Amino acid sequence: MSWLRTAASAYSHMTADPEWPKFDIVENNKSYEKRHYHPFTCAAYSFTAKSGDEPVMSNLWKLVKYTQGGNADDKVLKICLPIMVKVRPLLTAEAENQFTIMLILDKDNNASPPPTPTIEGVFICHQPEQILYAKRFSGFAKENDWKRESAKILDVCKELSINRTEVISATYDMPMKL
Numbered sequence: 001m002s003w004l005r006t007a008a009s010a011y012s013h014m015t016a017d018p019e020w021p022k023f024d025i026v027e028n029n030k031s032y033e034k035r036h037y038h039p040f041t042c043a044a045y046s047f048t049a050k051s052g053d054e055p056v057m058s059n060l061w062k063l064v065k066y067t068q069g070g071n072a073d074d075k076v077l078k079i080c081l082p083i084m085v086k087v088r089p090l091l092t093a094e095a096e097n098q099f100t101i102m103l104i105l106d107k108d109n110n111a112s113p114p115p116t117p118t119i120e121g122v123f124i125c126h127q128p129e130q131i132l133y134a135k136r137f138s139g140f141a142k143e144n145d146w147k148r149e150s151a152k153i154l155d156v157c158k159e160l161s162i163n164r165t166e167v168i169s170a171t172y173d174m175p176m177k178l
Contacts, residue, residue, distance in 0.1 A: 014081065020106065021080070021127075022038040031153075032153055033133070033134045035133070036130075036131055037131075040104060041105050041109060041110045041125070042104050043077075043102070043103045043117065043123075043125070044124070044125035045059050045062050045101050046099065048099070049099060051143055056101060059099075062119050063101060065119050067079050070122070072116040072117075073115035077106070078108070079104060079106060080105070085100070087099055087150075088165055089165075134153075141171065146169045
C-alpha cells in the first residue's frame, strides 16, 4: 500500500501550469508549431528497450519516488505537466531505443538547484534554451500513436534543418491515467 500513498502524494503535488515550462510560439501553421523553449530543469531517468509503453510506465515510478522524498534533502517536490519522453533510436541489430523520461520540476526548483536524487539511476537534467517543432493531437496515445505522429511531423519538417536523431513526446495526462 505504500505505492498507493506515494501515488496519491505525487498527484497532489503535480500541476498543469500553462506558463511552465516557458515557451514562445515562433511560428504556427496547420502542420506544426515552432516553439522557442526557455531553459528548465527536470528529474530524469534513461533506459534502453525495444518498445516504450511498459518500460516507460515502470520507470516513471522511479522519478515519482524522487519527487516524494527520494532525494538528499528528503524533500517533496512539485512537478509540472507535461511528462516528456525523449526517444533516440539506436543502431543495433535488436533495434532498441534509448529512452529518457523527464518530469519537469516547478518554477521554484528551477530557481535554485534541486535536491540530489537518492533513487538509483535518477539524475537532474537541465534542458537548455532550444527550438522544438510540436504537433498537437488528442486522445490517449499509446506507443504506436506516438510513432505515427512522430513520423508525420518529421515528414512535414523534412526540408528543415532539425535534429532527426531524437524525438521528444509530451503528455499532459496525469500519470494515474497513464
